[in-house]
Amino acid sequence: MTTPLGREILPGTREYQWVASIVEAVERRTGRPSSWNRRLHEELSKRIGTSQIDGPMTMRRDFLDAVLHAYDATGPLSLQETAAARLAAMYVVHETDHQQHSVGDETAPDAVAYTSPEGLAVTEGLAEINRARIVVQVIQDVGMDKAVPRINDLTAPTVYAGYETGVQDVLDGLQQISGRSSEEVLTAVDRTPFAQRYNAMADVVIDSRLDGLMPPEHRSQIRLRLTRPLREELAKLADYDPDTELPNALSDRARETAATAVQRLESELADVERHYQRHGDNPPRMPMSPEQRSLVERIEAHYGRPSTLVTDHLRQFLTSHQTAATRPTRAPTATSTGPATVAADAGRGGAAAGAGAGAGGGAAAGGAAASGAAAASGAATAAAVAAAARDGWRPDRSRPGGSRPFGKE
Numbered sequence: 001m002t003t004p005l006g007r008e009i010l011p012g013t014r015e016y017q018w019v020a021s022i023v024e025a026v027e028r029r030t031g032r033p034s035s036w037n038r039r040l041h042e043e044l045s046k047r048i049g050t051s052q053i054d055g056p057m058t059m060r061r062d063f064l065d066a067v068l069h070a071y072d073a074t075g076p077l078s079l080q081e082t083a084a085a086r087l088a089a090m091y092v093v094h095e096t097d098h099q100q101h102s103v104g105d106e107t108a109p110d111a112v113a114y115t116s117p118e119g120l121a122v123t124e125g126l127a128e129i130n131r132a133r134i135v136v137q138v139i140q141d142v143g144m145d146k147a148v149p150r151i152n153d154l155t156a157p158t159v160y161a162g163y164e165t166g167v168q169d170v171l172d173g174l175q176q177i178s179g180r181s182s183e184e185v186l187t188a189v190d191r192t193p194f195a196q197r198y199n200a201m202a203d204v205v206i207d208s209r210l211d212g213l214m215p216p217e218h219r220s221q222i223r224l225r226l227t228r229p230l231r232e233e234l235a236k237l238a239d240y241d242p243d244t245e246l247p248n249a250l251s252d253r254a255r256e257t258a259a260t261a262v263q264r265l266e267s268e269l270a271d272v273e274r275h276y277q278r279h280g281d282n283p284p285r286m287p288m289s290p291e292q293r294s295l296v297e298r299i300e301a302h303y304g305r306p307s308t309l310v311t312d313h314l315r316q317f318l319t320s321h322q323t324a325a326t327r328p329t330r331a332p333t334a335t336s337t338g339p340a341t342v343a344a345d346a347g348r349g350g351a352a353a354g355a356g357a358g359a360g361g362g363a364a365a366g367g368a369a370a371s372g373a374a375a376a377s378g379a380a381t382a383a384a385v386a387a388a389a390r391d392g393w394r395p396d397r398s399r400p401g402g403s404r405p406f407g408k409e
Contacts, residue, residue: 006042006058014071015064016040018142019057022092025141026100029134034099048087051095053103063088070148077148085148086139087156093135094160097127104193109298110223111195117238118231122197125167125237126190128160159242162250166237166258170230173262174201177269178208202226205269213276218285220299222272224292229264233257 009016019040027033039056042064043049049059066084070077077085105111112119136152139145145152175185185204192200202223206214214222236257240250275286288296 004044005056006044006061009040009042009059009064011038014068015059018064018067019059019092021142022089022138023057023096025138026093026096026134029137029141030100030130032100034096036096036099048091049095051098053099057092057095057099059088059092063091070151077150079154082148082150083154083156085144086151086154087158089139089144089151090131090135090156090158093138094127094131097130098123101190102193104195106195107302108195109295109302110199110220112198112231114194117235118198119194121163121234121237122167122189123194124160125163125234126197128158128164129168129171129186130190132164157247159247161247162237162240162242162245162254164254165251166234166254169255169258170201170234170261173258173265174204177262177266178204180204180208198227198231199223201230205265209269210272210276213273215283217305220305221285221288221292221296224295225268225272225286226265229268230261233261233264 009019011017011020020038023034023036035054036051036057037055041056041058043058043060047060048063049057051057063084066081067088070081070085073081103114106113112122114120114123139152171185171189172182174180174189175182178185180188188204189197189200203219205226206219206222210222234257237254240253242250245253272286276283
């Protein structure tokens with residue numbers, strides 16, 4: 001069963017032209033095409049809008065009417081009317097960001113599904129970070145700032161405040177740990193397909209702190225160790241309820257969550273560094289539980305990399321045995337401790353679970369008011385803004401196949 005789409009909004013309409021102009025401006029600003037198929041539908045639920053991979057975009061009718069009303073107003077707009085028009089623009093930019101990225105190989109053993117809590121946090125957080133970086137310029141690009149005075153003087157909070165803050169603080173932590181610039185860290189993670197973004201975070205750390213220390217063939221295992229604290233902590237952002245918590249409260253809680261994630265990452269990294277520093281040249285792999293070893297084997301087999309797990313295990317065994325057998329003894333009667341066993345490290349690692357061109361059109365300015373614009377008068381737009389502050393996101397898993405939903409606002 002698929003989620004029904006609302007009435008299609010045709011290319012000849014002003015609201016369609018406005019949405020298309022926003023998408024085109026985002027594509028020009030970022031230099032990346034979107035996968036929007038140039039079909040626009042009304043959103044039937046309380047969500048402000050949605051976007052689908054290689055598919056349509058949806059927007060709520062009251063928000064589209066609020067935009068038309070803002071363009072057609074003959075007098076000053078109220079704060080709420082202006083805010084409603086800005087929110088509509090913000091969400092089109094946000095949804096376009098989703099359609100400018102790819103999901104990646106979700107069958108990989110180390111993939112993180114974007115519908116999972118941890119996948120949701122990073123996907124929505126990064127989309128909101130990217131939206132905040134360009135929305136003012138996009139509004140200017142389509143001339144909306146001239147048609148709607150003061151629109152760029154407002155900062156409208158969204159239900160994504162927790163995701164945005166949490167992910168941004170983690171990116172800041174990665175920047176401090178790695179010594180790379182903030183832009184380098186953001187690009188490394190954002191330009192990676194959804195399913196591999198946590199691995200991209202781990203790679204930022206591995207390539208800056210473990211280069212020349214960790215054998216390249218150990219990357220799959222160390223990725224698992226470094227991504228685990230990030231995945232476990234950021235997944236908690238999906239538990240926050242935008243219906244009962246204000247954006248500022250969401251941001252405060254997310255800041256605490258991100259701080260914990262970075263602290264745990266630093267602790268894990270310190271353990272990894274100590275292991276490789278202690279063993280020097282040709283070090284063995286870090287200890288793994290049977291479950292972790294099996295996952296690493298599947299990851300390496302999936303990518304066609306020859307696994308060294310068997311020889312690493314044997315070398316670790318022999319090295320430990322030789323060390324124990326040749327260690328100086330204090331008394332001639334002391335006996336060897338026998339073969340050393342490989343310690344299982346069941347508390348670390350962890351499975352990495354399953355885890356955009358434009359439509360032509362310019363700004364929808366001037367012209368006679370479209371039918372329905374009058375309906376978005378002060379009371380209606382006030383209701384739209386109030387609803388926007390409370391709309392939640394829930395992943396819709398009901399649409400099968402290649403056209404799958406993003407960013408349910």
